[in-house]
Every structure is written in C-alpha cells, then in structure tokens.
Amino acid sequence: MSAETVESGASAAPRKGVSILFGLTLLGLLLFLWLLLGFATNSFWTPNNISNLLRQGAMTAILAVGQTFVIITAGIDLSVGAVVGFTSVIVAWLLAAGVPLWAAILLTLAFGVLIGAFHAFGIVRMGLPPFIITLATLTSLRGIGLLITNGSTISITNEAFTNFSRADFLGVPSLFWMVIVVAIPAYVFLHLSRFGRYLFAVGSNSEAARLSGVNVHRTIYLAYILSSTCAAFVGLLLASRIGIGNATQAEGWELQAIASSVIGGTSLFGAVGSVHGPLLGAFILATINNGANLLNVNSFWQRIITGVLIIVIVYFDQLRRRSAR
Amino acid sequence: MTELQEARDIRTEGLHVATRHPVPKGEPILELRALQKKYGAVEALKPASLTFLSGEIHAIVGENGAGKSTLIKLLTGVIKRTSGEIFWCGKPVQLDTPHEAIERGINAVHQEVVLCAHLTVAANMFLGDEINRNGLMRKRAMTDAAQRVLDDLGFNLPAAAVLGSLTIGQQQLVATARAAMRGTQFLIFDEPTAYLTRQESAQLFRLIRRLQAEGVTIVYISHRMEEVFELADRVSVLRDGTHVGTRKIGETNEAELIALMINRTIEQIYHKEHFPPGEVIVETRDLSGPGFQDVSLTVHAGEIVGLYGLIGAGRSEFALGLYGRHRPSAGEVYWQGRKVDIASERVAMDLGIALAPESRRDQGLCLNLPIGLNINLPVFSRLTRGFTINGQQERENADRQIRDLKIKTPSRRVLASAMSGGNQQKIVIGKWLSHGAKLFIFDEPTVGVDVGTKAEIYRLFARLLENGAGIILISSYLPEVYELADRLHVFRRGRLVASHDYRAASHEEVLTQAIGV
Numbered sequence: 109m110s111a112e113t114v115e116s117g118a119s120a121a122p123r124k125g126v127s128i129l130f131g132l133t134l135l136g137l138l139l140f141l142w143l144l145l146g147f148a149t150n151s152f153w154t155p156n157n158i159s160n161l162l163r164q165g166a167m168t169a170i171l172a173v174g175q176t177f178v179i180i181t182a183g184i185d186l187s188v189g190a191v192v193g194f195t196s197v198i199v200a201w202l203l204a205a206g207v208p209l210w211a212a213i214l215l216t217l218a219f220g221v222l223i224g225a226f227h228a229f230g231i232v233r234m235g236l237p238p239f240i241i242t243l244a245t246l247t248s249l250r251g252i253g254l255l256i257t258n259g260s261t262i263s264i265t266n267e268a269f270t271n272f273s274r275a276d277f278l279g280v281p282s283l284f285w286m287v288i289v290v291a292i293p294a295y296v297f298l299h300l301s302r303f304g305r306y307l308f309a310v311g312s313n314s315e316a317a318r319l320s321g322v323n324v325h326r327t328i329y330l331a332y333i334l335s336s337t338c339a340a341f342v343g344l345l346l347a348s349r350i351g352i353g354n355a356t357q358a359e360g361w362e363l364q365a366i367a368s369s370v371i372g373g374t375s376l377f378g379a380v381g382s383v384h385g386p387l388l389g390a391f392i393l394a395t396i397n398n399g400a401n402l403l404n405v406n407s408f409w410q411r412i413i414t415g416v417l418i419i420v421i422v423y424f425d426q427l428r429r430r431s432a433r
Numbered sequence: 434m435t436e437l438q439e440a441r442d443i444r445t446e447g448l449h450v451a452t453r454h455p456v457p458k459g460e461p462i463l464e465l466r467a468l469q470k471k472y473g474a475v476e477a478l479k480p481a482s483l484t485f486l487s488g489e490i491h492a493i494v495g496e497n498g499a500g501k502s503t504l505i506k507l508l509t510g511v512i513k514r515t516s517g518e519i520f521w522c523g524k525p526v527q528l529d530t531p532h533e534a535i536e537r538g539i540n541a542v543h544q545e546v547v548l549c550a551h552l553t554v555a556a557n558m559f560l561g562d563e564i565n566r567n568g569l570m571r572k573r574a575m576t577d578a579a580q581r582v583l584d585d586l587g588f589n590l591p592a593a594a595v596l597g598s599l600t601i602g603q604q605q606l607v608a609t610a611r612a613a614m615r616g617t618q619f620l621i622f623d624e625p626t627a628y629l630t631r632q633e634s635a636q637l638f639r640l641i642r643r644l645q646a647e648g649v650t651i652v653y654i655s656h657r658m659e660e661v662f663e664l665a666d667r668v669s670v671l672r673d674g675t676h677v678g679t680r681k682i683g684e685t686n687e688a689e690l691i692a693l694m695i696n697r698t699i700e701q702i703y704h705k706e707h708f709p710p711g712e713v714i715v716e717t718r719d720l721s722g723p724g725f726q727d728v729s730l731t732v733h734a735g736e737i738v739g740l741y742g743l744i745g746a747g748r749s750e751f752a753l754g755l756y757g758r759h760r761p762s763a764g765e766v767y768w769q770g771r772k773v774d775i776a777s778e779r780v781a782m783d784l785g786i787a788l789a790p791e792s793r794r795d796q797g798l799c800l801n802l803p804i805g806l807n808i809n810l811p812v813f814s815r816l817t818r819g820f821t822i823n824g825q826q827e828r829e830n831a832d833r834q835i836r837d838l839k840i841k842t843p844s845r846r847v848l849a850s851a852m853s854g855g856n857q858q859k860i861v862i863g864k865w866l867s868h869g870a871k872l873f874i875f876d877e878p879t880v881g882v883d884v885g886t887k888a889e890i891y892r893l894f895a896r897l898l899e900n901g902a903g904i905i906l907i908s909s910y911l912p913e914v915y916e917l918a919d920r921l922h923v924f925r926r927g928r929l930v931a932s933h934d935y936r937a938a939s940h941e942e943v944l945t946q947a948i949g950v
C-alpha cells in the first residue's frame with residue numbers, strides 16, 4: 109500500500125516509518141514556526157492573516173505537487189511559472205471574448221494538457237533534456253502571453269470568477285480547499301495506483317522499467333501533462349485572485365515549486381518523493397514569507413532565509429539517508 | 434622487463450608509487466582482528482579475524498549475503514568499519530578511504546564494475562592517476578600505454594573505445610587491467626569470472642598466477658568451487674557474516690566447503706528432469722537484427738534450449754530481439770504456429786514471453802526502489818482493482834517470491850541496492866516468476882548466485898517446465914547450459930553455428946565451435 113513507496117521512496121533503511129518521521133519533522137517545523145510567530149507578533153494569529161497565508165501557500169503547493177511528479181521521473185519542469193502567467197492571460201482573454209465561464213475554465217486546462225504533452229514530445233521524440241525543453245517554453249510562453257495582451261493586462265469582469273478566490277467555505281479560504289481537491293487525487297495516483305509506481309520505476313531505471321513492460325513514453329507524457337495541468341489550474345486561481353490576466357505574473361514560481369518539493373523530501377535524482385512532503389514544503393515557505401512581512405524583515409532577507417532553509421533541510425534529509433548506509 | 438612493469442614505470446614519472454613494504458613470502462601481510470560492519474541494524478559482518486599471508490592466493494567463499502563483498506569494501510576503504518582493527522605489514526592502519534588503500538597498494542576489482550561508462554578504456558585505466566606533463570594530460574601516451582598493458586595481458590580490447598560500448602565481461606577485464614597496473618601489493622577479485630567466458634577466465638587465471646609470481650597477494654572470491662580449487666592456496670569460509678573457518682586447499686574438499694558454507698549438504702547441483710517435449714511454443718526463421726543474423730531455432734513446451742557462446746556472440750541481442758526491445762530487421766517469428774510481429778516489450782509480455790535480462794544493474798533492477806516494488810513491477814496491472822492497487826495482494830506477491838527464492842532481506846521494503854549481488858539476481862528472477870509466462874528467457878540467471886540457491890533455481894526451472902513452459906537459457910558458464918539444456922545451440926559472431934542434443938557433444942567440441950578455431 110501507500111507505505112510501500114512513501115517510506116522506501118525516501119529511505120535506505122529497512123526500518124519502518126522513516127519517512128513518516130521526516131513528514132512529522134516537517135509538520136513539527138511548520139507548527140513551531142506558527143507558534144514562534146504567534147509569540148513574536150500580534151497579527152499572526154488573526155483570521156485575516158491566516159486566510160492570507162493559506163491563500164499564498166495554496167498556489168505554490170499545487171504547483172509543487174505537479175512538479176513532484178516530474179521530478180520523481182528524474183526530470184524537471186522549469187516552465188510552471190510561465191504556464192501560470194500564460195494561462196491567466198488565456199482565461200482572461202476567453203472571458204473577455206464572451207466564452208461562458210465553464211468553457212473558459214476547461215479550455216484553459218486543456219492548454220495545460222497541451223503544453224505538458226509538448227514537453228513530453230520534446231523529451232521522448234526529439235530527445236531533448238527536460239531542462240532544455242521546459243526552459244524553452246518558459247521564455248516562449250511569456251512571449252506569447254505578452255503578444256496576446258500586447259504587453260499589457262486583460263482585466264476580468266466576471267464576478268463569479270473573481271469572487272471565488274475571496275470566498276470562504278466552512279471558514280476556510282476556497283483556495284485552500286483547492287489544495288485538498290488536488291492533493292487527494294494526487295495522493296491516490298502517486299501512492300495507490302500503478303501509474304504512481306511506474307513514475308518511480310522510470311525515475312529509478314527507465315531501461316529496467318521498460319523491460320518490465322512499463323510504457324516509459326506514456327509515463328513521461330503523464331508526468332509532464334500533470335505538471336502543466338496543475339500549473340494551468342494555478343493560473344486560473346491566480347487570475348481569479350488578482351482579477352487580471354497578465355503574462356508576467358508568477359515570475360520565479362517554478363523555483364518556489366521546486367524548492368517546496370525538495371524541502372518536502374523529493375530527490376532531484378528521481379525515484380524519491382511523496383505528495384504530502386511538497387505540500388508541507390510549500391506552506392513552510394509561505395509561512396516564512398508571511399512571518400518576515402509581519403516582522404518587517406527586509407524582503408531581501410526573506411530570499412536569503414529561504415536559501416539557507418533549503419540547504420539546511422535537504423542537508424538533514426541527506427544525513428538521515430546516509431546514516432542508514 | 435614485461436610490458437606490465439613498463440606501464441608501471443610510465444606511471445612513475447613524478448607520480449606516486451604504492452609504498453612497498455617488503456614482507457617475506459608466507460608472513461602475514463594483512464591481518465584483521467574482530468573486524469565488524471553494521472548497516473543500521475543489519476550486521477553484515479560479525480567480528481571476524483582473518484590473516485592473509487604475503488604472496489598467497491586466498492579464496493573466500495560463502496552464500497549470497499554472507500558478507501564477502503562487505504569484507505572487501507572494508508579493506509579497500511569503500512565503507513567504514515563499525516569496530517575492529519586492521520594490521521598492514523604488522524602496523525595498525527585506518528584504511529577508511531579508497532585513496533589510503535591504493536596508496537598502500539591494496540586494490541580491488543569489485544563485483545559490480547565501478548568505472549565511468551562515458552570515458553574511454555584508457556581514461557578509465559588511468560582515472561585518478563593520469564599521466565601529465567606540465568599539468569596537461571597526455572592522452573596519446575595514456576592510450577598507448579593502456580593498449581600495451583591490455584595486449585600484454587592478452588585481453589583483446591581496444592584502449593580507445595568508450596567503456597560503455599563494451600560488454601559487462603569486457604568491462605570487468607578493464608577493471609582488472611586497471612588494478613593490475615597500479616603498483617599493487619594486494620589485489621582482491623570479487624567474483625571476477627561471473628561475466629567472463631571460459632576463455633576470458635583462462636586469461637584472467639594466467640594473469641593472477643603471474644601477479645602471484647611477482648609477489649602480489651591475491652584474494653579471490655567466487656561461487657565456483659572448481660576455480661577455488663584450481664587457484665587458491667588457502668580458502669576461508671563466511672557464513673551469515675561469521676568467519677567459520679580457513680583451510681589449506683590440499684586439506685579440504687568441495688563437500689566440506691559447501692557444508693561449512695550452508696551448514697547442510699546438497700547432493701546434486703544440476704537438477705535435470707526430462708519431460709516429453711510438447712507443442713512448439715516459438716519458432717524463429719532466419720531472424721536477423723542488431724547483433725545477430727539468420728537465427729533459426731525452436732522451443733517446445735517442456736524443454737530448455739541453451740544458448741552458449743562467447744560474450745558478445747549475439748545471444749543477448751537475439752533475446753532482446755525476440756522480446757521486442759530491438760525490432761528484428763529480417764526473418765519471421767512464429768508463436769504457437771502463428772506468425773507474429775513482436776513490436777514492443779508489451780507485445781512480447783502479452784504473448785507470454787518473459788525476459789530476465791543479462792545486467793541486473795542496467796536492465797534488471799530499479800536499485801533505489803524497494804525489493805517489493807521491483808518484484809511487482811511487471812504485474813501491477815494484474816494487481817490493480819479499479820484504479821488502485823490491491824495492497825494486500827501486492828504484499829503477498831512480493832513476500833512469496835522473497836520466501837520462495839530465499840532472498841535474504843528483513844523486509845520487502847528494503848531498497849534493492851542494499852542487497853548483496855546474488856540476492857539482487859534473485860530479485861530479477863523473482864520478478865518474472867511472479868509474472869509467469871509460456872516462454873522464459875533467462876539471460877545469465879545464476880551470475881553471482883551461490884551454490885545452494887543455484888540448485889534451487891534449477892529446481893524451479895523444472896517446475897516451470899512441468900507446468901508446460903519452455904525456457905531459453907543463456908549462459909557463458911558451459912557446465913550450466915551443458916548439464917541443463919535439452920538442446921544446446923552455439924553462437925559465434927551473431928550466428929547460430931552448431932546445435933547439439935542433450936550431452937551429445939563434448940565440452941571441448943562445444944568450446945571449439947564457440948571460439949571458432
């Protein structure tokens with residue numbers, strides 16, 4: 109069952125529950141940060157700030173889950189930030205053109221599928237390294253988005269759409285619910301279905317996977333399509349949140365997503381990763397940004413702290429894995 | 434002066450030479466006192482005390498997972514010991530980095546080739562020890578020197594070739610040549626002949642004897658008893674991480690060693706049952722593809738078809754062609770009488786073909802994934818109910834193979850990379866046994882597998898045959914195909930050159946045909 113890949117995915121030790129331990133450590137770190145900020149500031153535990161934090165973290169979290177699928181296959185998707193900006197333009201443009209909301213949403217997600225399929229095509233058929241093909245779409249998608257909007261932004265007038273991101277459901281921001289809507293199927297997919305196992309196998313040794321009858325090409329298509337579709341979904345959420353379509357939005361989010369994933373225990377060498385890890389990683393990053401704002405820490409420092417944190421967490425994860433050796 | 438010494442001298446131009454501590458022949462050169470290694474909770478080597486005498490050939494035998502490779506890795510600084518002491522020429526030493534081991538003149542040819550596949554043979558041989566002039570590498574000089582060493586050793590290998598383009602056996606020879614030219618005092622071979630053909634093994638043995646004559650101490654690990662008796666002066670036995678005894682070779686015999694190794698006796702290794710041949714399962718007609726030409730053969734239900742040949746003779750390529758990995762370029766395949774086009778591995782598997790490939794590292798296993806996942810990889814579609822995997826069946830299937838094949842592991846969750854070589858091989862086999870098939874292709878199935886398990890695997894073959902399957906058995910180890918195959922085909926340079934019925938030809942005849950003299 110899930111334990112099979114969750115644990116072993118992340119550990120060389122034959123003992124049980126090591127990565128559960130890692131997950132708990134991350135959770136502990138998150139709670140610790142929350143407690144700390146609760147003491148250090150007056151405004152952290154206000155409903156307003158918490159909602160804000162959950163909204164901020166939600167988008168990175170969804171990107172990080174998609175990114176994790178790709179990284180598990182030993183690939184990388186640098187384009188997700190650009191896809192977010194691009195799809196925010198697409199949905200704004202479709203709505204402005206009078207396309208009904210449901211159709212605009214589906215079409216935007218379809219763009220995500222297409223972009224992912226293009227990445228996989230480049231990797232599988234043209235033999236391009238994932239880094240290169242996704243780097244190429246990173247710059248070109250921003251370019252196409254800017255061409256469509258002529259360098260400016262498209263505002264969104266559809267109230268139903270823009271209200272969504274502000275709404276709460278059961279007292280929790282709807283954006284955070286979207287994380288759950290993505291995370292549960294993602295968990296089932298990665299840890300309970302055979303396709304998840306295939307992602308790990310391809311990331312570990314694609315030749316062995318292939319000789320075992322795994323359709324390696326299809327698995328790679330799947331990973332990149334999922335990543336881009338998650339990004340397109342985040343594009344929708346972002347457009348709803350800021351009420352405009354703008355191709356330059358979400359600058360650098362790909363790095364946030366990769367960082368969240370890595371903090372969450374995903375190995376850039378492939379074959380190691382989970383769904384809960386990147387989620388926790390994303391919210392840890394969001395908390396640090398949020399806390400730094402509240403504490404009036406210079407935003408330049410935020411970047412430095414994030415960098416240090418990545419090194420520290422990944423280093424401890426490495427230590428833990430090596431100690432089993 | 435031999436070429437070998439000359440090559441060493443090239444190396445000495447301003448470079449380090451292994452510090453030589455002359456220990457008279459027959460005196461202890463390396464002594465282990467209560468040496469122990471733990472991997473987490475697993476005690477791979479229990480406190481072991483062993484003495485190696487200068488100039489001897491010391492064999493080490495033991496079951497899969499007994500701790501042989503662990504011992505070697507400790508001596509070469511690849512891993513760090515948990516406790517215990519090592520004495521080199523009578524002085525305590527640390528030996529916790531590979532560099533220190535090499536400085537002292539301790540070298541090893543490891544069980545799994547650990548060289549750089551993208552570099553040339555010459556670059557690999559000089560890796561970390563390049564010939565420089567004014568800080569620039571002398572590539573030509575290195576290639577020439579490497580070629581001289583290879584020629585001198587009688588290894589027919591091109592020094593300028595990229596290592597990855599060679600077969601595993603050939604890579605193993607490169608690793609051997611590399612170790613032999615490094616000013617070695619103490620040279621360890623961890624199952625060096627596993628991927629070698631008989632001829633290549635003979636070359637290796639000549640090299641080993643020559644090194645011994647030059648005063649080098651040799652440690653030789655093998656699962657093949659006849660090699661141990663042919664080469665060794667003394668032999669030590671490990672069982673479950675414990676050193677259970679050392680014997681002079683003249684004062685022991687095969688039965689005693691096996692009994693020490695596995696704590697029981699086996700009466701017969703090659704277990705052969707004859708079944709009446711059934712229907713034709715597969716027939717190839719003039720099948721050609723990358724690496725093999727015009728191969729026509731037939732496999733019936735209930736029979737083992739053996740493919741023997743030198744490494745690189747095209748047997749594995751033929752197997753991969755039949756399995757849909759490389760599409761054949763000409764010829765036909767008939768599956769149970771019907772002409773088929775095996776366009777992909779999936780097509781092959783759906784017809785009922787299983788292939789346990791030659792290289793467990795490159796083709797057989799996802800090393801950094803759990804044993805359980807590896808075993809189940811071919812059968813996940815069968816274990817799936819609706820969208821999710823049936824966790825209970827998944828666990829049961831993995832555990833059954835681990836039990837049946839006696840894979841030595843505390844749990845199916847352990848990563849395949851933490852298994853000893855022979856146990857990794859068993860995972861590859863287990864994978865395909867759990868999948869089941871009408872035609873099993875086993876490519877070097879017993880490489881690195883210990884005697885006891887070998888006998889069990891051969892029994893498993895008989896069970897598969899009994900259930901109506903056919904087997905293609907590819908092996909570079911002549912006794913194995915010779916004793917087991919109902920029909921033996923000999924490959925040479927991509928062609929099927931001769932065929933024999935069970936035991937119809939002599940060993941010599943088969944060998945001659947394989948070499949083609």
Ligand SMILES: Nc1ncnc2c1ncn2[C@@H]1O[C@H](COP(=O)(O)OP(=O)(O)OP(=O)(O)O)[C@@H](O)[C@H]1O
Nearest residue numbers: 472477497498499500501502503851852853854855
């Ligand atoms: N990296 C590792 N982590 C955990 N356990 C390990 C690791 N490497 C080896 N082991 C365990 O140590 C034991 C001894 O392994 P070793 O490789 O020394 O066996 P071996 O005698 O060389 O066997 P073989 O004949 O199969 O090569 C085995 O039980 C193995 O599972």
Ligand SMILES: [Mg+2]
Nearest residue numbers: 502544853854
């Ligand atoms: Mg070994």
